[in-house]
Amino acid sequence: MGLEPFRNEAFLDFNLPEERARTAAAIAEVRGRLGAEYPLRIGGQAVTCHEVFESRDPADPATVVGRVHMASRDQARLAVEAATRAFAPWAHVSPWERAALLLRAGDILRQRRREMLGWVAYEVGKNWTQADGEIAEAIDHFEWNARQLLLWDSGREIPPLQSEINQYRYLPLGVGVVISPWNFPTTLPLGMAVAAVAAGNTVVLKPAEEASVIAQQLFSVFEEAGLPHGVLNLLPGLGPEVGDALVRDPDVQFVAFVGSRKVGTEIHQRAAGLVPKQRQLKRLMTEMGGKNATIVTAAADIPWAVREVVSSVIGYQGQKCSATSRLVLLDEVHDRFLEDLLAEIERVSADLGHAAENHAYGPLINQAALNKVNGYIKQAADWGRVVRIGEPRSPGHFVGPTVVDEVPASAPIAQEEIFGPFLAILRARSLEHAVEMGNSVEYALTGAAFTQDPMELDYIRQHFLVGNLYLNRSSTGAMAGVHPFGGYKLSGTGPKVGSPDYLGFFLQAQAITQKVRFPRSI
Numbered sequence: 001m002g003l004e005p006f007r008n009e010a011f012l013d014f015n016l017p018e019e020r021a022r023t024a025a026a027i028a029e030v031r032g033r034l035g036a037e038y039p040l041r042i043g044g045q046a047v048t049c050h051e052v053f054e055s056r057d058p059a060d061p062a063t064v065v066g067r068v069h070m071a072s073r074d075q076a077r078l079a080v081e082a083a084t085r086a087f088a089p090w091a092h093v094s095p096w097e098r099a100a101l102l103l104r105a106g107d108i109l110r111q112r113r114r115e116m117l118g119w120v121a122y123e124v125g126k127n128w129t130q131a132d133g134e135i136a137e138a139i140d141h142f143e144w145n146a147r148q149l150l151l152w153d154s155g156r157e158i159p160p161l162q163s164e165i166n167q168y169r170y171l172p173l174g175v176g177v178v179i180s181p182w183n184f185p186t187t188l189p190l191g192m193a194v195a196a197v198a199a200g201n202t203v204v205l206k207p208a209e210e211a212s213v214i215a216q217q218l219f220s221v222f223e224e225a226g227l228p229h230g231v232l233n234l235l236p237g238l239g240p241e242v243g244d245a246l247v248r249d250p251d252v253q254f255v256a257f258v259g260s261r262k263v264g265t266e267i268h269q270r271a272a273g274l275v276p277k278q279r280q281l282k283r284l285m286t287e288m289g290g291k292n293a294t295i296v297t298a299a300a301d302i303p304w305a306v307r308e309v310v311s312s313v314i315g316y317q318g319q320k321c322s323a324t325s326r327l328v329l330l331d332e333v334h335d336r337f338l339e340d341l342l343a344e345i346e347r348v349s350a351d352l353g354h355a356a357e358n359h360a361y362g363p364l365i366n367q368a369a370l371n372k373v374n375g376y377i378k379q380a381a382d383w384g385r386v387v388r389i390g391e392p393r394s395p396g397h398f399v400g401p402t403v404v405d406e407v408p409a410s411a412p413i414a415q416e417e418i419f420g421p422f423l424a425i426l427r428a429r430s431l432e433h434a435v436e437m438g439n440s441v442e443y444a445l446t447g448a449a450f451t452q453d454p455m456e457l458d459y460i461r462q463h464f465l466v467g468n469l470y471l472n473r474s475s476t477g478a479m480a481g482v483h484p485f486g487g488y489k490l491s492g493t494g495p496k497v498g499s500p501d502y503l504g505f506f507l508q509a510q511a512i513t514q515k516v517r518f519p520r521s522i
C-alpha cells in the first residue's frame with residue numbers, strides 16, 4: 001500500500017513528571033477559554049441561531065464550558081444542501097489525497113491531544129487516563145481509515161472472463177448524517193465521521209448536546225487540516241428536533257447513530273420510511289446500549305479479576321456502553337469475591353473530585369442522569385440485598401457507587417441499562433447457569449469472564465453471546481483495529497467500528513463489464 005502498517009496510538013504516561021506538567025499546562029490553557037460562544041458550521045460558514053445552549057461542567061455546574069448555537073429544523077435542511085453541493089467534488093478527490101488529508105488531521109489531533117483532554121475533562125467529566133484512552137482511539141480512527149480507504153479503493157478480485165474486462169469497485173453513498181452520544185465525545189463522532197468522509201461521502205454531524213463544545217474542537221481539527229468546505233458540517237442541536245429532521249431528510253442517504261436504545265430504535269423506524277422526493281432507502285447503523293455481564297468462577301485469579309471488574313463497573317462512573325453492570329458470581333467464589341470487590345470500590349471511589357485534576361472518580365454527566373440513578377437507588381432494596389449505597393455529593397452531579405447483591409436475573413436492575421455506578425450481583429449455581437443469566441437480557445454488547453480453567457473458557461467462548469467478549473480482562477477499553485467494537489440484539493445493527501468491514505457500510509459496490517473481444521459472424 002506504500003504506507004507503514006497501522007499501529008495503535010500509544011497512551012500518554014502520566015507517571016512521568018514532565019508529562020503531568022505538560023498536561024496540566026494544556027488543561028490550564030483550556031480553563032482560560034471556557035465560556036466562549038460557538039456557531040454552527042455549514043458549508044464552511046459560521047452560522048448563528050436564536051437558541052443558545054449553555055454546556056456546563058458536570059463537576060461544577062456554575063461553570064459554563066461554552067455557549068453553543070443550536071440549529072433549527074430549517075438549518076438542518078441548509079446543512080444537508082451544503083453537504084449535497086460538496087459531495088461530487090469530494091467524491092472525485094483521489095483516494096491518495098483523501099488519505100493524506102486524514103493523516104494530516106490525525107497529526108493535528110496528536111499535537112492537540114492534551115488540549116483535547118482538557119475539553120473532555122471540563123465538558124463531560126472524564127479524568128486524564130480515561131480521556132487519553134479515548135483520544136488515542138480517536139487518533140487511531142484517522143490512521144486506520146486512511147489505510148482502509150486505500151484498501152477498499154483497489155476493489156476486489158473477481159474471476160476473469162476471456163472476452164471481457166470486469167471490475168468490481170466501491171463508490172461512496174452520498175450525504176450522510178452522524179449522530180453521536182456524549183460519553184465518548186471524541187472517538188465516537190470521529191469513528192463514524194472519519195470513516196464516512198474517508199469513503200468519499202459528505203456528512204452532517206449532530207453531536208450530543210452535552211458534548212457540543214468538544215465537537216467544535218474536533219471540527220477545528222478538520223478545518224486546520226484543510227478539509228474542503230461542506231464535506232463536514234457541524235450541526236449542534238436538540239436531538240428530537242434537529243436530529244429528527246436530519247434522519248427524515250429525503251436527501252440523506254445514510255444515518256450512522258450511536259446512543260441509547262430508545263433513540264436508536266426510534267431512528268430505525270423513522271429512517272426506514274419513504275418521504276416525498278426521496279430517491280433511495282436510507283442505510284442505517286444504530287449502535288445502542290448494553291447491560292453487560294462479567295462472570296467470575298472459582299478458577300479466576302481473584303485479585304486481578306477484582307481490579308478489572310471494579311475498573312469496568314465504576315471507571316468513568318459506569319457511564320460507558322461497555323461497562324459491567326451485572327456481576328455473575330459462581331456460588332463457591334461469591335463471598336470472598338464480594339468482600340474484596342467492596343474494598344476495592346471503596347478505595348477507588350474515595351478519590352472523588354474534578355476530572356481536570358485527574359481524580360479517579362468523577363461526576364455523572366447531568367442532573368437527569370443523577371435523578372435516574374437515584375430512582376434506582378430508592379427502589380434497590382425491592383430487588384436484592386443492598387451492600388453499598390451511593391451517597392450524593394454536591395456541587396456537581398456526584399453520586400458514589402451502589403452495589404446490590406442476590407439480585408434475580410429478571411429484576412429491573414439486572415435487565416435495564418442504568419448508565420451509572422450501579423452494580424447488580426447475581427449468584428450462579430454452575431457455569432451453565434452463569435452463562436444463561438449472562439445471555440438473559442435484550443442487549444448483547446460486551447461481556448467478560450474470569451477463569452483460568454481451559455474447559456470453562458471454552459464453554460464461555462461457545463455459549464456467551466455478546467458482540468465483544470473479553471476473557472480474563474475488563475469488559476471496557478476497546479482499541480481500533482485490534483478490538484473491533486459493536487453489539488448484537490438490541491445493542492446494535494452495524495458493522496464493528498475499527499474493523500476491516502466498517503468502511504463497507506459507507507460504500508456501495510458497482511460491477512463494470514466491458515466487452516473487449518467481438519466474435520466475427522460467419
Ligand code: NAD
Nearest residue numbers: 180181182207208239240243244259260263287288289321
Ligand atoms: P441518546 O440516545 O440520548 O442521544 C444520542 C444522540 O441522539 C444525541 O446526539 C441526541 O441529541 C440524539 N437524539 C436524541 N433524540 C433524537 C431523535 N429523536 N432523533 C435523532 N437524534 C436524536 O444517548 P446519550 O445519552 O447521548 O448516550 C448514552 C447512550 O449511548 C447509552 O445508552 C449508551 O449505552 C449508548 N452508547 C452506545 C455505544 C455503542 O457503541 N454501542 C457507545 C457509547 C454510548
